[in-house]
Amino acid sequence: MKTVIVVDDDASVRRALARLLYSAGYRVEESDSAESFLEACPAIDAACAVLDVQLPQLDGIALQEKLSKRNGHPPIVFLTGYADIPMTVRAIKNGAVDFLEKPVDEEDLLAAVREAVRLDETNRARAERLQALRARFDLLTQREAEVLRHVIKGTLNKQIAGQLNISEKTVKVHRARVMGKLGIRSVAELVRLAGQAGIQPE
């Protein structure tokens, strides 16, 4: 069962949305402010956050900006009592799944939540892949990683040897070990994987 967090300062709205989502088969957590949501969020492991834009103190958009600085957060579906276009654009640009006007119909809300949950699954799968990839790169020794960063920059073995003050033959040995540990054969593949793992060229 996927968990959805509903954040709205109005208890009657929160309760009603929670009921609807629950009746559609989600586990639901409630939060009455941006602050309490930020606090509760990491522990809840939600697949979607339904946020009211007009929250007192920290509003929904500011909350989204705070969340995006964190390492991973549930996809956001915004609800608003009155939408202005710049606000909507900003929210969507910042990665919101949808921006729905209150009163929201179940069709629209549940469709948006489904999309958010799918996005969350994709995000999680990508994060897992990335983690596995990083784990492979973590197997490299410091010297191997150094050689790797030169290789993906397109530096020739001879030049790498000169810059690291080692023999060209040693460079070749390090290269072979890198390819072996990562289980790849071509430099093209190496460049691609390093890019995915966020490794910068030297």
Add this chain to the structure above:
Amino acid sequence: MSQLRSVSNISGTALQLRNAKLTLRFEEKHFRQLAETVFDGIVVSHSDGTIAYANSQAEALFGYGSGALSGRALEALVPGSLRNPYDNPRGEYPAEPHMCCMRSDHSLRALRQDGSIFPVEVRVQELDTEEGRMLMSVIRDISHCKRVEEALRTQQDNLAHITRGIAMGELTGALAHELNQPLTAILANAQAARRILRTGSANGDELAEIVDDIIAADKRAGAIVHGIRRFLTREDSQRTVVDLNRIIEDAVSFLRSDMTIKQITIGMALAPTLPPVYGDQIQLQQVIINLVINAMDAMRATKREDRVVRVKSDYMDGKGIEVSVSDSGHGIDESISDQVFQPFFSTKTRGMGMGLWVTKSILEANGGDITAKNNPDGGATFSFTLPTARMLQGMI
């Protein structure tokens, strides 16, 4: 007419004494000429209340034919409900002749022969004559002033009504949000109930709870609509005894959504109890709304965490009730501080410049006043005072 001759004798003697060179002898003829020349009605009566003389202006004013007032009782000119003030003075006036003004609050009424009643201003002068003490009343019809006053008040009411519409226009977004909250709750609750019923997992208690929530949300939406309607309905001002704290709370609850949207905090410091004031509830609510909107507008450029509106109410003995609305905005520029209450004066690009002017005129119509000043630590404070209902009673 011998009494009148004696009146003129007194005056004539006095004049001769003051200026021996002046040989003018003031006679009844002269008194009559004078009385017929002035704009006002003049009625001279005996100490028993019988009218001795009335000029033609008085006869026309009260709707009597020529000479028809003489010999009648003074009471014939006074509406029944008001006779008292005339009863007592007779025989109880101080020994020295003097002049006095009856009531200064324009509430005096007079009675025409056809039974109609009209507003008057009356001055009375006692005369010592050979015939004994007599009373001269100078009567002025002030229906015209009253009509002007009334027209002015209607204009003020209209203006207040129009500017309420403008204020409401500025709050459209906030009101939509305010109304959409209960509508969201109703829709989500109803659709949740339908899902529960369809899946056959219905539980009586749960459904009852949902229905209760729907009812509560619907009532809340209804109350919001009712509040807007009342605020916008064009009505002649109705002055009643009202609790200013209650008015402040109602007005602020109107603005709460707008404050949330604009990220403004409100601090209320209301006196635990306030003596009632006498005024128009909707217009006083408008005063608070205008001042709070004004305070919010002044904080557009203020940092979010510093945006605070403070509303305070206090009772000050002898001065009445003081209410202040403070903000932490840009304050009032010295150079314009004497213009903020002028009509069509605005520092906002889209402002009409009516808000504070209407606010001031409403307060003045209710016997109050308003001032504006900058706070020592930034922002501005608008404070107004209103007399309590008891204070107003004392004045009349």
